[in-house]
Amino acid sequence: MSRETFIVALLLTIFCLGQALNAQEVTFTRIQKFEADFNFPTDITGNERGDIFVLDAMNDRVVVLNKNGEVSEIKPQRDSFYKAVGITVINDDLWIADTPRSRLLKMNMNGRISQVIQLAHGTEPVDVIGVGNNKVITDRLNHTITVLDENNREKYYWGKRGEDIGEFINPGFLALAPENRIIIGDILNRRVMSYSQSGRYPQNIAKPGVERGQIFRPKGVALDSQNRIWIADGYTGAVQAFSVSGKFLGVAISNGKPIQLSAPMGVFIDKQDQLWVVESFANSVSVWQLK
Amino acid sequence: MMNAAKRCIAILVLLGVGSNISIAQHNPDGRKVSLDCVTCHVNWHDDIDPEQSLIPEIDAPIQLQGLPAHIATAAMCFSCHDGTVNDSRQTFSSSNHQQDMDLKHADLQDMPLDKNGDIYCGTCHTPHSLKPENQGGLAPFLRDEKINSSLCLNCHSDQAANHLNHPIHIPVKPGHKMPENTFWGESGSMECMTCHPIHGTQGVVGVKGNDRTELCSSCHSAYFNIELTDHDLTRKLKNQPGTIGPELSREDPCVACHSSHNGKGKHMWAMDVEDASGPNGYCLGCHSSDGMGRDKSFSHAGHPTSNARIKKNIPALGIKASDELMCTTCHDPHQWDFSQRHAVTAANEEGTEYTSFLKLPDDAQGQLCVACHTDESTIFSSDHSVAREGFQQHFRQSNKIHGQCTVCHGSHSDELDGSTEDDPYTVLCLRCHDGESFPSSVVHNNHPMGVPFKSASNLAGYEKDGEVLLSCNTCHNPHKWGEIVEGSSTANLKGDDRNSFLTLSNWPEPKLCLDCHPEQGTILSTPHDFTEDERSACSFCHIPHNAETEYGILAKWEGTPGESFNERHCFSCHNEDDSASDKLVQAYTHPREFGILTLPARGAGEWLEFPLFTEDGPSESVGHIDCFTCHDPHTWSYKPGLQKPANNTEGNDVTSFLRNPSHLTLCTDCHGENTLWKYNYYHDPVKRKRY
Numbered sequence: 001m002s003r004e005t006f007i008v009a010l011l012l013t014i015f016c017l018g019q020a021l022n023a024q025e026v027t028f029t030r031i032q033k034f035e036a037d038f039n040f041p042t043d044i045t046g047n048e049r050g051d052i053f054v055l056d057a058m059n060d061r062v063v064v065l066n067k068n069g070e071v072s073e074i075k076p077q078r079d080s081f082y083k084a085v086g087i088t089v090i091n092d093d094l095w096i097a098d099t100p101r102s103r104l105l106k107m108n109m110n111g112r113i114s115q116v117i118q119l120a121h122g123t124e125p126v127d128v129i130g131v132g133n134n135k136v137i138t139d140r141l142n143h144t145i146t147v148l149d150e151n152n153r154e155k156y157y158w159g160k161r162g163e164d165i166g167e168f169i170n171p172g173f174l175a176l177a178p179e180n181r182i183i184i185g186d187i188l189n190r191r192v193m194s195y196s197q198s199g200r201y202p203q204n205i206a207k208p209g210v211e212r213g214q215i216f217r218p219k220g221v222a223l224d225s226q227n228r229i230w231i232a233d234g235y236t237g238a239v240q241a242f243s244v245s246g247k248f249l250g251v252a253i254s255n256g257k258p259i260q261l262s263a264p265m266g267v268f269i270d271k272q273d274q275l276w277v278v279e280s281f282a283n284s285v286s287v288w289q290l291k
Numbered sequence: 292m293m294n295a296a297k298r299c300i301a302i303l304v305l306l307g308v309g310s311n312i313s314i315a316q317h318n319p320d321g322r323k324v325s326l327d328c329v330t331c332h333v334n335w336h337d338d339i340d341p342e343q344s345l346i347p348e349i350d351a352p353i354q355l356q357g358l359p360a361h362i363a364t365a366a367m368c369f370s371c372h373d374g375t376v377n378d379s380r381q382t383f384s385s386s387n388h389q390q391d392m393d394l395k396h397a398d399l400q401d402m403p404l405d406k407n408g409d410i411y412c413g414t415c416h417t418p419h420s421l422k423p424e425n426q427g428g429l430a431p432f433l434r435d436e437k438i439n440s441s442l443c444l445n446c447h448s449d450q451a452a453n454h455l456n457h458p459i460h461i462p463v464k465p466g467h468k469m470p471e472n473t474f475w476g477e478s479g480s481m482e483c484m485t486c487h488p489i490h491g492t493q494g495v496v497g498v499k500g501n502d503r504t505e506l507c508s509s510c511h512s513a514y515f516n517i518e519l520t521d522h523d524l525t526r527k528l529k530n531q532p533g534t535i536g537p538e539l540s541r542e543d544p545c546v547a548c549h550s551s552h553n554g555k556g557k558h559m560w561a562m563d564v565e566d567a568s569g570p571n572g573y574c575l576g577c578h579s580s581d582g583m584g585r586d587k588s589f590s591h592a593g594h595p596t597s598n599a600r601i602k603k604n605i606p607a608l609g610i611k612a613s614d615e616l617m618c619t620t621c622h623d624p625h626q627w628d629f630s631q632r633h634a635v636t637a638a639n640e641e642g643t644e645y646t647s648f649l650k651l652p653d654d655a656q657g658q659l660c661v662a663c664h665t666d667e668s669t670i671f672s673s674d675h676s677v678a679r680e681g682f683q684q685h686f687r688q689s690n691k692i693h694g695q696c697t698v699c700h701g702s703h704s705d706e707l708d709g710s711t712e713d714d715p716y717t718v719l720c721l722r723c724h725d726g727e728s729f730p731s732s733v734v735h736n737n738h739p740m741g742v743p744f745k746s747a748s749n750l751a752g753y754e755k756d757g758e759v760l761l762s763c764n765t766c767h768n769p770h771k772w773g774e775i776v777e778g779s780s781t782a783n784l785k786g787d788d789r790n791s792f793l794t795l796s797n798w799p800e801p802k803l804c805l806d807c808h809p810e811q812g813t814i815l816s817t818p819h820d821f822t823e824d825e826r827s828a829c830s831f832c833h834i835p836h837n838a839e840t841e842y843g844i845l846a847k848w849e850g851t852p853g854e855s856f857n858e859r860h861c862f863s864c865h866n867e868d869d870s871a872s873d874k875l876v877q878a879y880t881h882p883r884e885f886g887i888l889t890l891p892a893r894g895a896g897e898w899l900e901f902p903l904f905t906e907d908g909p910s911e912s913v914g915h916i917d918c919f920t921c922h923d924p925h926t927w928s929y930k931p932g933l934q935k936p937a938n939n940t941e942g943n944d945v946t947s948f949l950r951n952p953s954h955l956t957l958c959t960d961c962h963g964e965n966t967l968w969k970y971n972y973y974h975d976p977v978k979r980k981r982y
Contacts, residue, residue, distance in 0.1 A: 040380040042373065058380050083381070085374040099374065126375050140376060163326065172375045187375055188330055208326070210333055211343035217370040235333070235370040236345035251345070260347055263369050280373050281366070 024250035026241060028259055031274065032287040036063050036071045041278050043087045043127065043173070043220070043266030044285065045094075052268065052276055053094060054285055055087040062087065062094060062107070065276075065285060076111040086127030086173065087266070090135070097125035097137065104128060104137070104152070117152045129174045129182070131197055136182055138171035145171060145184065145199060158199035163189055165202045173266060175221040175229065177244050183229055185218030192218045192231055194244065205246045206231055212258070213240065213248035220267030220277060224290060232264035232277055239264065239277065239288075252288070261286070319361055331363040331418065353413060355403045362403045368412045382490040388415070394446065402434055402445060415442060415489075438476050443483040451483075454557035459483060468509040470496060486551075502543040503551070514625040517544050521584070521640075522624050522648070524548065569597055574618040589618075593703045596620075607662045608650050621659060621702070622648045644694030653694025660696040666770070670695065673772035673792070674731070685728055699769070714741055714753050716762040720769075736838040738766070747806050750794055766803060766835065767792040787825040801827035814925040816935045819948070821870070832860070832924070842908030854880065857904060857917035861924075878976035881916035901950060921973070922948045944971065 039058035046052045052065040053074075060082050062074040074094075084105075086097035093114070096105040102123050106115035119125060124141040133150035143161035145168075148154055159168050169188035177183050181194045183205060190208035192215055195201065206215040217234035224230060228241040228249055237260035241249040251258045252275075263281035270276065275288045316329045316336050329335045333346060353362040372379035390409040405411040414434075421430040428436025435442040440451070440459050450456050460480050463469075469485070473496065476482040486495050486506060497505030508515050517523050524547035549559045556564035556573065564572045577584035589596075599616040610620055623629070628646045640646075644653040651659040655678040661668040670676060677695045696702075699719055717740060726732030744752065744761045752759040773790030788798035795803040799822055805812045814820055814828050821831040831846070838844035845860050852866075853859035858879065864871040901921075903914030927934050927942075929951040936946065944952070958966045972978035 039384050040373065042375075057374075058384060083374065083378050085378075100378065170371075170376045188371070190326075190330070210336055210346050211340055212345060213343075214345075216333065216345075219373075219375065233345065234373065234375075235347075235367060237347055238345045258345055263366065263373060265373060265375070281369055 025253040025258075026250040027291045028239070028252040028254045028275070028288040029291070030254065030286055031289050032067070032069065034063075034065050034069075034071060034285040034287075035283065036065075036073075036285075038063070038283040038285075040280050040283065041265070041285070042085045042280060044268045044276050044278050045088045045266070046268050046270055046276070047089045047092060050270060052270070052285075053087060053089065054278060055081075055084060055096065055266070057081050057084040057096075062096075067274075067287075074107070074109065074111045076107060076113055080107075080113055081105055086125065086138075088127070088129050090130035095128050095130075095135070097128045099124050099126060099140070104135070104148075115152070117148070119146065120154055121146075121157075126170075126172050127174045129176050131176055131180055131182065134197065136174060136197065138168075138174055138184065140170050140172075143168045143170060145182070145195075147197060156198070165193075166195075166199060172218065173220050175223055177223055177229065178227060181244065183221045183223075185221055185231070187218055187234075190216050190218070192221060192229070192242070203244070203246055205229055205242045205244075206240070206248075210236060212238075212251050215240070219265045222267040222269045222275070224269045224273050224275075225271075230267060230269065230275060230290075232261065232267050234263055234265060237261040237264060239267070239275070252290075254288075259288075331367055332361055333367065334361055353403045353405060353411075354408060355401075360403055362413050363418075365405065365411045365413070368416075385490045385492055388489050392446075399445065437474075437482070437484055440476070440483040443487075447483070450552045455554045455559065456552045457486075457559060459485075464510050468512070501546060503545060504543050507543075507545050515544065516627065517625045520627040520648075522548075522627075524583075570615060570617045571596055574622075574624070590703060593701055594621075601663070605662050607658070621650060623650045624648055626650070644697060653696050655695055657695035659694075660700075667696075669772065670770040673770075675769050675772075675792070681729065685723070714755075714760065714762045716753055716764045717741075720763045720767075733836040736836075736841045736844060738835040738844055744807050747809065748795060750806060764794075766794055768794045788827045788830055789825060797830070798822075798825065798827045801829040804829040804833075811925040813927070813934045817925075817927040817948075818871075818874075818936065819924050819927075840908075855904060855915075855917050856906060857919050861918045876974050878974050878979055879918070881920075883915050921950055923950050924948055 034054075036054075036056075037059070038054070038056050041054050041056045041058075041063070043055045044052060050066060054063040054065060056063050056073075060075070060078065060080060064072045064074060081096050081098045081101075083100045084096050085099045088095050092109075094107040094109070096107060098105050102119045102125070104115075104117040104119065104125060105113050106117075107113050119137070119139075121139075122141055123137065123139045123144075123146055125146075126138045126140045128135055128137045130136075131147075134155065135148040135152065137146040137148065139146055139157075142157075144157045144159040146154060146157040159166060159171070161167065161169060163169065167189075168184070168186045170186070172185040172187045174185075175183040177194055180197055181203070182197060183192060183194045185192050191204065192206040194203040194205055206213075206218065208214060208216070210216050215231055215233055216236055218231055219234040220232040222230050224241075227244055229244060230239055230241050230252075232239050238258050239252040239261065241252075243249055253259065261277060261282075262279040262284075265278045265280045267278075268276045269290075273290045275290055276285060277288070278285055316324055316326070318324045318328065318332070318335050324332075324335055339346070347366065353360050353364060355362065368379075369383065371377055372383070374380055388410055390411065392410060394404070394408070394410075399414075402414050404414060416432045417434050418432055420432045420434065423431030428438030428441070433442055435445060437443070444451055451459060459482050460476065463475060463479050463481050463485075474482065474484040474488060476485075488496055495503075495506060497503070497507075497509060499505070504515075519526065523544045525542065525544050546561070548561055550561040551559060554560045555562060558573060560573055562576055564576060566572070568575045571589070575589055576582060578587055578589045579585065580588050582588070596617055597615070601610050601612055601614045601616060601620070604611045608620060614620070625648075627642075627648055629649065629651055630645065642648070649659055651662060653659045655676065656671060657668070671678075676682070677698055682698070720733070723729050724731055724733045726734040738761075740762060741760045743758055744750075744765065746765070750765045751762075752765045753762045754760075769792050772786075772792055773796065786792075788801070789796065793803050795806055797803040800815070804827070811829070815822075819832075820828045822828045823831075833844050834846050835844055839847040839860075840856050842856075843860075845856065846863075848859045848863035851859045851863040853862045861876075863869065865874055865876055866872065867875065899909065899911075902909035902911075903920060904910060904917040905914045909919075923929075925948075927936050927948055928946040929949065930945050933946055936942075940946070942948070952970065958970060962969050969979065972981075
């Protein structure tokens with residue numbers, strides 16, 4: 001064996017070993033399941049106190065869950081956000097992406113809509129997150145990312161419809177990564193990317209496909225305490241973890257097989273690293289313990 | 292060394308980075324396809340490692356004509372239509388098309404089914420069709436057009452057959468109350484999805500369980516006048532066991548008789564219909580002797596209801612020329628009272644001329660009947676109008692329906708069909724003209740009735756034993772008064788030869804009388820023709836009702852001298868104070884003691900050519916000689932050509948209304964050779980004694 005051949009073989013061995021290590025499986029244990037007469041709920045979020053909020057917009061309400069299994073609801077006035085998709089907590093207020101009406105709604109915990117922000121360009125907001133004093137919104141109509149300033153005025157937007165880097169086909173759910181990196185599910189491009197708030201410095205997190213380490217319908221994204229980016233796949237039902245640099249870290253396993261949720265959408269990870277995920281087609285919310 | 296390192300790095304790059312590069316994708320035909328295709332056709336990804344695949348196990352192939360097809364599943368549809376790309380959650384959460392249907396009969400050539408062979412999103416929808424915002428029947432993303440129901444009829448062709456199902460492709464009625472978002476076809480036509488919205492909150496618009504009240508009433512509100520009537524079978528038979536209609540325990544009044552789809556007969560009929568009963572079978576199913584509506588059972592007497600065609604368009608009844616005459620020509624089974632002024636208060640209410648499910652009332656204007664029988668509307672301004680004082684009271688007391696026409700005509704009875712022994716017209720007319728109810732009685736000395744007659748105009752009568760016999764309707768048409776004399780009022784008209792409901796005008800020429808008695812027409816223009824302004828030649832001597840005599844229905848002579856009715860009748864004019872004072876008869880009486888003749892004494896000749904008389908009229912065998920023995924007052928002369936005298940012509944022995952003397956064998960039998968003298972000087976008081 002020549003030295004050259006040996007080096008190649010060694011490198012191949014190292015690579016394959018690395019790949020094997022990459023193909024991790026993360027065991028998930030379901031600890032709770034909520035079925036609160038949901039009607040195709042979409043998104044989920046939580047606050048510092050451990051309350052979990054599920055947007056059940058087809059029922060025109062937000063359902064409040066806690067680990068004790070208690071369920072309550074916040075019911076604003078009628079038709080406040082029918083068919084809205086995204087929800088998040090910013091400064092202890094609920095912010096709802098009122099998708100079909102091109103609005104962001106600020107809702108108090110008592111259900112009062114305290115602020116209505118009408119978005120320009122016919123924006124149909126899918127999700128919203130707070131980044132510093134700004135808010136970042138995904139837009140399913142224009143396939144762009146809109147950034148609002150601290151006064152909720154449009155600061156700028158970026159992106160356009162397309163398949164290239166910096167372009168989107170239906171940007172969906174958002175998560176905030178360290179250094180204010182925005183994690184964006186690019187649904188019909190079948191990928192998850194991260195960008196700076198201004199849309200620069202793209203980083204591919206998950207690439208298209210239907211195998212482990214690939215994404216087909218990226219829906220909810222959330223980071224755990226280890227800054228692992230957990231991505232729910234709305235078609236395969238899988239939940240997979242990637243590093244902030246795009247490295248595949250593993251697929252959620254339960255009973256020896258990848259978990260297969262029923263049309264998972266919004267994902268939220270609490271301080272105990274419990275993953276709450278909306279299973280829209282099953283009209284339920286399941287809670288999983290990450291190990 | 293450097294080259295080796297470069298090659299190593301290249302391999303590493305290929306392995307490390309290349310593994311994350313999207314691999315190509317091909318469709319089942321091997322053609323390379325774009326990324327857009329695998330957005331839904333997930334299996335078109337090349338070389339999926341089964342060990343690494345995350346494709347859900349539930350993703351069994353969709354079937355197309357029973358074979359696996361690479362067509363998206365419902366889960367694939369929802370992965371975009373969950374609100375993030377498009378929002379069809381309302382559709383997914385609604386009462387969608389039933390999935391587990393029997394599809395054996397369906398024409399599903401290009402319509403896929405899910406792994407269980409059931410209907411799913413992709414059965415009707417395909418992203419390769421027109422977007423929702425596009426114009427055209429294929430939007431939104433449909434495999435076939437819904438604008439003309441083609442999509443639905445792929446499977447439901449058996450539910451579009453005319454008459455057995457609710458019609459489609461028809462214009463919607465103005466003023467409907469269907470919801471604003473109701474689907475209409477091109478030009479506003481009604482289509483399958485008008486009632487079946489597929490993705491609505493209700494499976495069928497306005498249907499709660501089996502109660503279709505809201506749906507049906509949206510367009511057919513008028514039909515809901517059926518509620519509370521005897522035709523509201525749902526209410527009438529509520530909770531009663533029975534086989535009529537699918538569900539009688541519900542509140543839906545339509546359901547007992549109508550089934551929106553797959554009816555058992557026309558009109559979406561829910562009950563069994565006997566073909567033999569023809570178009571009236573729908574009614575006769577109940578209105579037969581053993582049916583539910585047997586207390587109003589139908590008979591073939593009365594107005595015809597089959598084998599007849601309407602002759603003209605009659606908008607008021609909603610029928611048109613050539614339509615078949617049937618129950619529904621007059622009746623609207625949904626409408627107890629057309630005007631809503633006489634609303635039904637309870638089932639089993641007895642009908643009147645305003646109700647009885649009539650399309651129009653048979654009121655004083657007889658609206659229902661004259662809609663077809665327009666010629667008979669002249670009755671309304673005559674003494675036969677039921678608006679006339681006394682009519683209503685008279686018939687209400689008799690507990691009969693008292694509409695204008697039903698006073699006399701039983702639309703479902705046999706009062707005028709000749710099936711009774713008596714002359715039905717006489718029976719009918721005498722209900723009023725009986726001498727008690729109304730002043731115009733016809734109780735004695737009338738024109739002979741029930742006798743055969745010969746009419747030049749084929750005047751009517753009543754049929755008995757194949758023969759037409761004379762009756763009221765021979766001379767009278769009770770619907771047409773005739774000429775209205777100036778100054779007359781609507782009621783209590785005084786009749787004469789110009790009117791009096793005569794079938795033929797009897798003035799100035801007595802056409803009616805001469806129609807059967809043409810031989811008496813010789814009286815015209817003779818000295819016996821006393822035609823006046825309102826009286827014909829005949830009526831001077833004859834009155835057809837309440838006459839002085841039964842024989843000859845002679846007019847009243849009131850105090851005129853004479854021994855026989857012949858003499859009294861003739862002397863009513865031939866006296867010194869009257870019109871024939873210049874033709875006084877000084878001698879006239881034939882000795883009665885010699886006037887009793889027998890048949891052998893008559894000799895040859897027709898007896899009516901030289902009649903004898905009793906007080907009852909002419910006699911063939913026994914009687915005496917009287918005025919009309921020698922005189923025929925209708926004929927000036929027995930000789931042709933002399934029958935019309937000139938003015939003031941003096942009569943002689945061949946005129947003077949004398950009968951033909953060649954028939955005087957009667958006289959010669961007694962008087963022998965003196966006969967001629969006696970004949971010539973019969974009225975000469977001096978000479979008749981001499982001879």
